Amino acid sequence: MSMIKGFHHLTAGVGGAQQDVDFYVKLLGQSLVKKTVLFDGKDPIYHLYYGNASGDPGTLVTSFPFRQKGVKARAGSGQVKVINYSVPRDSLAFWRTRFEAMRVPHDPVVTERFAEKRQRFQHPCGIEFDLVETDFDARPACTNADIPERFAVRGVHSVTLSLREVSESIPFMSEVLDFRYVGQSGPYHRFETHAGGPGTVVEFIHEPDRQQGSTIYGEGTVHHVAFAVDSTQEQSALKSKLMGLGYIDTSESVDRNYFRSMYFKMPGGVIFEAATTDIGFAVDEAPGHFGEEFQLPPWLRDRKGELLSRLEPINT
Template identity: 40%
Template sequence: MTAHGIHHVTAIAGPARRSRDFYVDLLGLRMVKRTVNFDDPTTYHFYYGDEAGNPGTIITHFPWEHVAPGRLGNGETEETVLRVPEASLGYWMQRFLEKGITHETPKKRFGETVLSFKDPDGMRLALAALPGIEREAGWTGGGVPAEHAVRGIHGVSLLLDDDAATGAVLTDVLGFEQVGREDSLVRFRAPGTSIGGIVDIHAAPGFLPARMGGGSVHHVAFRAADDAEQAEMAEKLVRNHQIMVTEQKNRDYFRSVYFRAPGGTIFEIATDEPGFAVDEPAAELGTSLKLPRFLESRRAGIEAALPPLA
């Protein structure tokens, strides 16, 4: 059965070193890939995830040193939720206290305990404490003990005027099913997918529209097994929803098409193949700057322009 769900979440960040320090040193994620924004190679593109960079574990950042802060509003991803073992929530609350990270009081959402917090740029994050996932492998290279390590993305929450039209795209095209309602939240789940399998729509009509900037999620990418499945999904968007998609773009580690969902959010459909080990050994992921072929001739200038990470 084809695995659906979230492939990755891409956000806009501030200083590159601050992004790296928070996601690698504090959250304990692996720097899976260090490359550049293919459209603006003067800035990095960081990929954080699990040991192998599996789909559904990846948060990516475009870090601009002097980016203006974004404003949360309708048409944006409101929160990105990460998976941790149920017994680990106390560890994370103590870790946040020691590191000076402000967090909200844990609360229940669809029966799950959720701890919300923000990264240094204001990106809204949460930890969902889930039973049974302690048996999944946890990356320990970032200094977080294996038993408490993040196990990928749980899901995202979208802040929209209405849930119907975007919900129809999730169910008809992206492989999700509507599974519940709780207050103003509507939950969608990708069947058979434990990692990256949740999208909640927070229907809140009347909010100001979102303004992109530091801390904003730029887009959410959803999984397609390969080019053929991606093409089928794109064709269904046009045929059933009158939504146009971009031409396919080669991102080296996956191939992508983009579209704007009815609620205003930018969605991507990304292939699972070829993966992040295509240009460096799995044991060395994220340890050196990788450039697409069309930028290799400019490597010296690009490296000189990028901000230092040490």
């Protein structure tokens, strides 16, 4: 069985920080789980985590708001094309009405793939999302005052990866990462890990004529997909397997304060991450109070005032 239990988080480069908070918290009803900064580079960039109130792996999408720095990334192949959230069956009409009322760009027609109905809509920076109806997601609902539980987002359902070529990526998912190949629907290929269902699904869309996207941090693209593993021991075992098969573009284990990360690329060019679940968000805020204060790892805490003064103020 795969060491990968499903998703840990997805990370995107977006535009304004307040615009991003409004999208996830006010529109979708998710909780702002953590306010911190991107640990890489010299300039302060927010790292904002959204998910259910407990910050459970598989419900998390995180953002780097890059408009303040003025860096844009190029969308294309070799990236996540669509982030898919799961919602209960018969809830898409509620969301279409909500999108219209809040002037959120969305497709006028509901589509269906792999026997699941889905509604496309857009983040203000242009990243595409689908709401996917399912009866098989028991995770706690992400609700607010005007989102009833029976319609609410449960977490990340799946990701849709845009690939120019799929011939090497299909066996990579099944033979290297131990995902099960579920099937094909037109240009789409679908994989699941562990028990399957929401939070464990990766889809490819074969787009041979699409331009290769950029891999930098910048506004307008999903930078990487983080999968959940239990520990650094599992990270190390996965790294050894990748290296032994010739996939040598892998990183060391990196301290991200709330988890440890090991990055690697799949053949189609998408950046993957193995993130551990053995630390969590309670290292600097008590459960029930996640996201209330701006947090920094120990090596940056003496710069808190300086970093905050250089960041866009946000209200939640």
